[in-house]
Amino acid sequence: MTLTEQHPIMDGRTTSAPLVRALRGERGPRLPVWFMRQAGRSLPEYRALRAGGDMLQACLTPELASEITLQPVRRHGVDAGIFFSDIVVPVLLAGLPIRIEPGRGPVLDDPIRSASDLARLRPLDAEALEPIRAAVALTVAELGSTPLIGFGGAPFTIAAYLIEGGPSKDQARARAMMHADPQSWATLLDWCADITGQFMRAQVEAGASAAQLFDSWVGTVSALDYERSVAPHTRRALAHLDGLDVPRIHFGLGTDRILTQIAAFDVDAIGIDWRIPLDEASRVIGDTKPLQGNIDSALLSAPWPVLREHVDDVLRRGQRAPAHVVNLGHGVPPETDPDVLTRLVAYIHEHDAASRE
């Protein structure tokens, strides 16, 4: 096996892909578009394939994870695949018995809430990531010149699940621990940073062309707490990608008040949710980074002319940023009509071509 085979990114097969160029800050001949959660419940072929099987088991079965990743790329013609997995996969691989309850989300029956609970945190063995590497390798072989985006959960979001024991409304227990026991907090978040960093690194080493860090719950953290008790751990997670020549994306929900802090991370692009317009987000960070976003997924169920008008507005506002990767402002809702997504991809590609004529 040559070094190129071990590190497919080095073969340059995706370096001129519209997604990779846009994440690098270049405005190329085609506006790239992909959708967070494009792989999954909105697709009938996904529901047929999973047919009630366990979610995390699917993530750890390379052929299945790969096929699910490829489904939306085939169907919609998006400019990237997003690896089908879950942010808690590395938690499970590190030995904590976390599971995903359908309709609820990740659940840990015995949450991490005290200094003594920290003894249950074990390092993530590199071997354990083998099914992830295998799934990525299978996927990139199929994708060819279409890039695969790897991902991981940000330390705050993973820690919130571990402390709360499941999804929660405002992560109050997690935020209480942050203040009440800052030492345990820091230990736990460093652990989360390391496992999620290793998880992302494994995906990139196996062939992913970009990596996105998801901080889904960070919208409940105050700006002060973010700077002091969250951002250092996010930096630690990102540092696991050092030395790998792939662009990095940060995405969080409800980040408007911490955008300048996010822009200071070592990331190439920032995902913006639907709450603030892209031109405003770009202004806030001094037009320094490419932006990804931010079609309001609530409008996917609106009549086409209404959705189109909204998309036109997003594309126009996105022009302020150095480059723009079109996406939703949040994940695809499970009840989305997949045909709307397909039509959206075609529209964005055509619209973009038209605007250059």
Added chain:
Amino acid sequence: MTLTEQHPIMDGRTTSAPLVRALRGERGPRLPVWFMRQAGRSLPEYRALRAGGDMLQACLTPELASEITLQPVRRHGVDAGIFFSDIVVPVLLAGLPIRIEPGRGPVLDDPIRSASDLARLRPLDAEALEPIRAAVALTVAELGSTPLIGFGGAPFTIAAYLIEGGPSKDQARARAMMHADPQSWATLLDWCADITGQFMRAQVEAGASAAQLFDSWVGTVSALDYERSVAPHTRRALAHLDGLDVPRIHFGLGTDRILTQIAAFDVDAIGIDWRIPLDEASRVIGDTKPLQGNIDSALLSAPWPVLREHVDDVLRRGQRAPAHVVNLGHGVPPETDPDVLTRLVAYIHEHDAASRE
């Protein structure tokens, strides 16, 4: 009955109360403090009184609503009572069969989702508000010089319940209707504005010394949508208080990106959630209004020195605003130890006195 008896606010019994003075922008001899949701599940005397009875029925039983309102004032020594009721009470009084499911929230089995559903919206008969007026009158007679705060839900938050049929994660159906059917949206929100405006007005006419509009769900609305499709209806709700000489408070969760729009409303003070520091919030709105907030309720479960340090920080930052009403950044969590709240009130009053020495 004299005019004064009909309109107790005119008797001036609360005009020099610390709360009312602070809401008017004056820094008086005492820093006022109260807690959103101070009346309710955190108090054992409340749980004993309700003993599983129906929530909305309790709201419509004057003696019960009044007693529940008074409980935390007696126990904690807070500077105001907040009327015990629910933002959906006027919905029920206008004839829509909404109910509150314990552990879930307001539920409307047959949601309002189309133009034809609008036919079910009837005007709110002034007579129907009689139990509210009676409860307020009983309460203010007991409160004496301690002000009672009346309240109502903002049109967006009420409409979100009616459209979704219950609590929802990101109000996607409501936000979809806003775009897909703007005419029905406007009609529905005007209806919500009118019923909630009448509800607030009835409380003030019966003796409440201030009124607070709650927009709990507005954090999911984009800044653009807020300006275009939400703010006009909030203004309409507030206009129902015109001619009544009581201060108005606006409170919403996740409002950091729309603070300047909120500051432009005809309100006297703005409630800030825990996400941004008060000095920053005050800076954003040009130090134009008194602020209310914003102790992080997640810290109510932290050790006292940790909570105290946080409170000190909140008080220090609050000094930037023209005046400060101390409160949480959100409602009291049901599992809160009420003794912590009592201690907090004493600490804030002492601390304030100490800082003046």
